Amino acid sequence: MSYGDHLVLNGVSFEARPGEVLALLGPNGAGKSTTIEILEGFRNRSHGKVSVLGVDPATADEAWRARLGIVQQSWRDHGRWGVRQLLEHLGAYYAPFSEPSRPRPMDVDELLATVGLSEHANQKAGSLSGGQRRRLDVAIGLIGRPEVLFLDEPTTGFDPQARRDFHDVVHGLADLDGTTILLTTHDLDEAEKLADRILILAGGRIVANGSAAQLSREVEGRTEVRWSQDGEHFVHAADDATRFVRELFQQHGDAIGDLEVRRSTLEDSYMTLVHRFETDPVGSAQRETLEVVR
Numbered sequence: 418m419s420y421g422d423h424l425v426l427n428g429v430s431f432e433a434r435p436g437e438v439l440a441l442l443g444p445n446g447a448g449k450s451t452t453i454e455i456l457e458g459f460r461n462r463s464h465g466k467v468s469v470l471g472v473d474p475a476t477a478d479e480a481w482r483a484r485l486g487i488v489q490q491s492w493r494d495h496g497r498w499g500v501r502q503l504l505e506h507l508g509a510y511y512a513p514f515s516e517p518s519r520p521r522p523m524d525v526d527e528l529l530a531t532v533g534l535s536e537h538a539n540q541k542a543g544s545l546s547g548g549q550r551r552r553l554d555v556a557i558g559l560i561g562r563p564e565v566l567f568l569d570e571p572t573t574g575f576d577p578q579a580r581r582d583f584h585d586v587v588h589g590l591a592d593l594d595g596t597t598i599l600l601t602t603h604d605l606d607e608a609e610k611l612a613d614r615i616l617i618l619a620g621g622r623i624v625a626n627g628s629a630a631q632l633s634r635e636v637e638g639r640t641e642v643r644w645s646q647d648g649e650h651f652v653h654a655a656d657d658a659t660r661f662v663r664e665l666f667q668q669h670g671d672a673i674g675d676l677e678v679r680r681s682t683l684e685d686s687y688m689t690l691v692h693r694f695e696t697d698p699v700g701s702a703q704r705e706t707l708e709v710v711r
Contacts, residue, residue, distance in 0.1 A: 418451050418621075419463045425451050426462075427621045433565075436595040438587060440608040443618035444691060449601050452618070453567055456599070457487055470564060483514035483521065486563030486596075488554050490570045496543025500534055500553060501525055503542060504560055511561040522560045531586055532556045533579060547574040555583065559590075566590065568600045572607060580607070587611055609683040617687060619694040625686075632686040645675040 418426040426448045433439045443449050454460035455467060458474030458481075467474055472481045495503050508522030515521040529535045532552040537545060542553060551574045558566060568587075572580045588611075590596040602608050608615060609629045617625040617632075625632055640658035644651055646669060655661035658678050666673055681689075 436591050438598045440600045440612035440615045447618040448621040484564045486558040486566040488558035488568045501538040508560045565597045605684045619691050624694040625690045629683045633681045641679040643677040
């Protein structure tokens with residue numbers, strides 16, 4: 418994707434499978450929003466191939482759009498609508514595209530319970546708190562029972578319990594309904610908990626593609642082991658933590674205390690991979706096909 422002479426996306430290529438939760442991470446300006454907008458059909462690409470549910474978003478029709486769910490980052494202004502009234506109204510647009518295997522729209526009462534808004538069903542949307550409004554945004558994205566769901570910073574404004582409940586919703590959609598979910602977030606802990614696979618964009622390119630565990634192994638083969646012994650504290654970087662800990666106990670037995678094995682987190686991997694790209698962008702070049710398939 419280019420804007421004049423400025424190349425925003427350069428050879429971005431990936432595939433998302435049915436029932437997969439895919440997190441798209443990257444610093445500001447990396448191309449995340451542009452990538453998602455191309456996949457959603459809101460922006461035309463400059464070059465390359467894009468397929469979402471077997472259709473090119475640039476030429477897709479309403480039947481295709483009815484198969485998508487989109488939760489944007491900003492609050493949509495539906496302040497004068499009642500919560501139930503709004504969901505019933507929007508759900509009516511999906512009814513003509515219902516299928517026996519995937520009835521649309523979702524039952525409104527079920528949806529309200531899913532996002533934790535049952536007690537607020539008759540309130541005006543404008544009277545909801547910020548977190549409740551965000552839940553309504555999520556409900557709007559789910560009302561059509563989407564096959565592909567785009568989530569842009571979905572838990573902004575959620576308290577810890579609401580965030581945990583939402584994570585359960587995401588896992589249920591992927592595991593039970595086979596929904597493919599593309600998630601963008603700056604919350605790396607959330608990405609690590611939710612995503613089956615993580616893509617890291619930097620400078621308009623994919624610089625990493627894998628699970629959190631795979632990315633951790635890619636950037637750092639060693640694991641940090643901490644322990645205490647006879648009142649002293651020790652730290653050791655081990656290539657094989659399991660073997661090192663076993664040998665430690667064989668040698669010192671019950672004298673070992675406060676044992677902690679720390680593998681690199683997604684945040685560690687993310688920072689390392691982005692820095693690696695910034696210092697060696699040519700080595701992170703990727704091929705050009707951009708594809709999401711069912």
